[in-house]
Amino acid sequence: MAFELPPLPYAKNALEPHTSAHTxxxxxxxxxxxxxxxxxxxxxxxxLASRSLEQIVQETYHDTGKTxxxxxxxxxxxxxxxxxxxxxxxxGNPSGQIADAISRDFGDFAKFKDEFxxxxxxxxxxxxxxxxxxxxxxxxxxxxNAVDPVATGQHALLCCDxxxxxxxxxxxxxxxxxxxxxxxxxxxxxxxxENLGKAK
Ligand code: FE2
Numbered sequence: 001m002a003f004e005l006p007p008l009p010y011a012k013n014a015l016e017p018h019t020s021a022h023t024x025x026x027x028x029x030x031x032x033x034x035x036x037x038x039x040x041x042x043x044x045x046x047x048l049a050s051r052s053l054e055q056i057v058q059e060t061y062h063d064t065g066k067t068x069x070x071x072x073x074x075x076x077x078x079x080x081x082x083x084x085x086x087x088x089x090x091x092g093n094p095s096g097q098i099a100d101a102i103s104r105d106f107g108d109f110a111k112f113k114d115e116f117x118x119x120x121x122x123x124x125x126x127x128x129x130x131x132x133x134x135x136x137x138x139x140x141x142x143x144x145n146a147v148d149p150v151a152t153g154q155h156a157l158l159c160c161d162x163x164x165x166x167x168x169x170x171x172x173x174x175x176x177x178x179x180x181x182x183x184x185x186x187x188x189x190x191x192x193x194e195n196l197g198k199a200k
Contacts (some may be wrong), residue, residue, distance in 0.1 A: 002040045002049075003036050003039055003040055003053065003076060004036065005028075005032060005036045006080055006083075007083055008024060008028055008083055008191040009083055009087075010087065010088055010118040012024045012025065013110075014088040016090060017170075018170070018171050018178075018181040018182075018185045018186055019086070019166075019170060019181075019186065020168075020169060021165075022169055023080075023166070023169045023170055026165065026169065027079075027161075027165055027166060028079070028083070028200070030074070031079075031165050032075075032079040035072045035075040035076045035079065035140070036076050038068075039056075039069065039072040039073050039074040039076055041185075042068060042069045042072060042154060043056070043069060045070065048060075048069065053073055053076060053077050053080075054150050055078065056069065056070075057073050057074045057077055057148070057150045058150065058151060058153075059060040059150050060073065061147075061152075070146065071145065071146040071149075073147075074146035074147065074148050074150065074151060075146045076147050076160070077148060077150055078128060078146065078159065079161070081148075081156060081159055082128075082159050082160070082161045084188060084191045085158045085159050085160065085187065085188055085191060085192075086182070086186040086187065086188055087186070087190070087191070089185070090185065090186045090187050090189070091181075091183055091184045091185040091186050091187045091190045092184065092185075092187075093109050093183070093188075094109070094189035094192065094193070096193060097193060097196060097197075098157075098192050098193040098196050099140050099187055099189075101196060102138060104138075105137055105138040106138070109158050112140075113183050115140050116129060116131065116140050116160075116183065117176070117179050117183065119140045119141065119142040120142065120160050120175070120179040121162075121171060121175055121176050121179055122142065122163050123142040123143075123144070123162050124144075124147055125144065125145075126144070126162070126163040126164065127142055127143050127144045127145060127147075127162055127163070127168040128142065128147075128148065128155075128159050128160065128161060128162060129141075129142045129159065129160045129162060129179070130142065130143065130145050130148070130149055130156055130158070130159045130160075131156075131157045131158040131159070131192060132149045132154045132155055132156055132157060133155040133157055133195075133196060134154045134155065134197040138157070139154075142162075143156075154198070155193065155195070155198075155199040157189070157192040157195040157196055157199070158187060158189075158191065158195070160179060160182045160187075162175060162178075162179070166178065
């Protein structure tokens with residue numbers, strides 16, 4: 001069965017003013033859709049067509065002959081994950097187990113925010129900032145282009161897309177302002193907590 005573009009988990013205008021309906025029209029309706037369409041076209045009729053998205057990402061990551069398939073498969077997965085990493089009226093301080101794990105591994109939430117912002121803003125060019133769980137410990141990473149924790153065998157908890165298409169319509173070149181808005185108004189800590197539960 002062909003891969004599909006999942007619907008956004010909220011209304012197009014639900015993340016305004018931090019991410020506009022226009023951005024989501026383009027980002028979900030054009031960019032994410034293009035990755036899905038490209039992937040389907042590239043794997044059609046090959047054994048990869050019957051694999052899961054995660055299997056394709058892992059099987060093609062180190063295969064230099066399948067870079068195009070890797071890039072599109074990983075970007076489909078990354079965007080599926082990114083939409084769920086945000087929610088209307090999200091952001092701010094988490095509570096419960098995820099908050100305890102952040103305090104344990106980063107010192108406190110302010111230090112986490114500082115480190116996550118540095119990773120997101122400091123990613124040179126297109127890429128992603130991630131909160132991951134690796135061998136029971138929370139870490140912040142950033143990856144280039146389509147590379148993600150699925151490829152590297154880590155467990156993603158939350159991500160922020162720092163490709164220009166994620167913020168240029170709303171913030172122009174001000175990536176730090178988008179990252180601040182993500183942390184203060186959009187981050188979906190319920191989703192991160194759910195992923196932490198699965199990582200154990
Ligand atoms: Fe994106």
